[in-house]
Amino acid sequence: MKQIIQNKKESYPKTGDWKTKIPVVSDKCVGCETCVKHCPEATMFMGEINGKKRAGVKYDFCKGCGVCAEVCPYGAIEMKDIK
Numbered sequence: 001m002k003q004i005i006q007n008k009k010e011s012y013p014k015t016g017d018w019k020t021k022i023p024v025v026s027d028k029c030v031g032c033e034t035c036v037k038h039c040p041e042a043t044m045f046m047g048e049i050n051g052k053k054r055a056g057v058k059y060d061f062c063k064g065c066g067v068c069a070e071v072c073p074y075g076a077i078e079m080k081d082i083k
């Protein structure tokens with residue numbers, strides 16, 4: 001018998017307060033989804049801007065680890081210091 005575990009992430013504690021750096025997705029994003037697959041917090045998602053696929057980040061849960069910036073093959077994510 002198959003069972004489904006529902007992930008109600010919206011009710012999780014907002015661990016995003018821990019980060020010192022923030023990933024910023026630029027216009028270089030081509031929507032390849034590599035970052036979405038590698039984010040250890042599962043906090044990246046694919047959206048659309050002006051009809052073009054583009055990665056986004058749920059900052060409430062992002063811990064600023066920088067994995068997304070490392071794996072992006074297009075150099076489209078820059079880690080910026082939080083001021």
Ligand code: SF4
Nearest residue numbers: 029030032033035072
């Ligand atoms: S890996 Fe880079 S190019 Fe691909 S979706 Fe993420 S930000 Fe965009």
Ligand code: SF4
Nearest residue numbers: 039062063065066068
């Ligand atoms: S910095 Fe880390 S936690 Fe935040 S979106 Fe990128 S891979 Fe995910």
